[in-house]
Amino acid sequence: MVDGTTSLYGIIGNPVRHSLSPVMHNAAFTAMSINGIYVPMPVHDVADAVSGLAALGFIGVSVTVPHKKTVMAHLDEIDPVAMRIGAVNTLLFRNHPETGAVTGRGFNTDWLGSNLALAEKMKLPGSRVLILGAGGAARAVGFGLVEAGAEVIISNRSEDTGRALADWLGCQFCLREQLHLIQADGLVNTTSVGMEPDSDALPIEAKLLPDFRVVMDIVYAPLQTALLQKAAAAGCTTIDGLAMLLYQGAVQFKIWTGKQPPQDVMRAALLTELARRTG
Numbered sequence: 001m002v003d004g005t006t007s008l009y010g011i012i013g014n015p016v017r018h019s020l021s022p023v024m025h026n027a028a029f030t031a032m033s034i035n036g037i038y039v040p041m042p043v044h045d046v047a048d049a050v051s052g053l054a055a056l057g058f059i060g061v062s063v064t065v066p067h068k069k070t071v072m073a074h075l076d077e078i079d080p081v082a083m084r085i086g087a088v089n090t091l092l093f094r095n096h097p098e099t100g101a102v103t104g105r106g107f108n109t110d111w112l113g114s115n116l117a118l119a120e121k122m123k124l125p126g127s128r129v130l131i132l133g134a135g136g137a138a139r140a141v142g143f144g145l146v147e148a149g150a151e152v153i154i155s156n157r158s159e160d161t162g163r164a165l166a167d168w169l170g171c172q173f174c175l176r177e178q179l180h181l182i183q184a185d186g187l188v189n190t191t192s193v194g195m196e197p198d199s200d201a202l203p204i205e206a207k208l209l210p211d212f213r214v215v216m217d218i219v220y221a222p223l224q225t226a227l228l229q230k231a232a233a234a235g236c237t238t239i240d241g242l243a244m245l246l247y248q249g250a251v252q253f254k255i256w257t258g259k260q261p262p263q264d265v266m267r268a269a270l271l272t273e274l275a276r277r278t279g
């Protein structure tokens with residue numbers, strides 16, 4: 001029940017209408033009997049939003065597209081790793097009772113979410129992982145893998161963007177036409193290829209899939225993407241698009257509350273919500 005002592009959490013972005021984060025975090029609050037609520041908040045002006053959230057007493061806020069970079073200029077402190085990545089997806093507000101001042105601190109949990117999802121199925125140090133895509137998600141996945149001691153290869157539709165990310169990561173870039181030459185343990189799709197309604201589309205030729213041991217997709221609608229179906233049929237271990245979302249959310253929850261949330265409850269809530277949406 002929402003009352004005068006309810007702690008406030010939420011997500012800012014544009015759009016946030018379809019975010020699964022509220023379902024995931026609210027399920028954890030309920031399971032842990034924490035009097036907290038997590039709400040989606042569509043935001044245009046991120047500067048106004050940060051000062052508003054601080055003034056209203058919010059404790060923890062997720063940040064999503066398009067504000068992950070621009071929010072950084074409006075925070076008091078930024079975690080050194082988030083600073084290196086150049087993107088913040090998590091805000092923590094602290095109230096200083098003596099002065100009444102509120103400080104906002106930014107973190108990045110996306111790279112940890114990706115590492116935790118992959119590390120469940122493969123040993124990261126010394127492994128080779130091919131990442132398809134070169135946007136914000138690829139940056140977080142690639143950063144995490146390099147941090148964990150894996151060797152990364154980037155491939156992307158737009159060569160310039162792909163090469164820029166590969167340079168930033170200090171790794172190899174591969175043209176899409178040359179993917180058949182790549183030998184790697186893992187494959188991560190960070191592009192939107194395969195997302196509904198174009199759910200038959202594949203981000204890589206199916207005949208190349210048997211070369212990988214582990215295949216992760218960050219697309220979660222549908223949950224069993226064409227890529228994951230073909231990968232499973234080729235004998236690969238698969239990781240679905242809820243894994244990174246879940247683990248980055250679990251790390252956020254720990255930052256906000258100091259407590260480890262029940263990940264099984266959070267995943268079950270995500271699955272229920274996805275099932276509800278697909279009717």
Ligand code: ATR
Nearest residue numbers: 133134135136137138156157158161190191192193
């Ligand atoms: P995000 O922040 O979620 O990573 P993004 O920054 O828009 O999203 O990045 C989307 C990625 O998916 C990009 O690498 C994009 O490739 P381009 O750099 O060539 O645009 C890739 N992508 C999107 N649609 C694609 C498609 N139909 N085929 C191949 N790659 C696609």
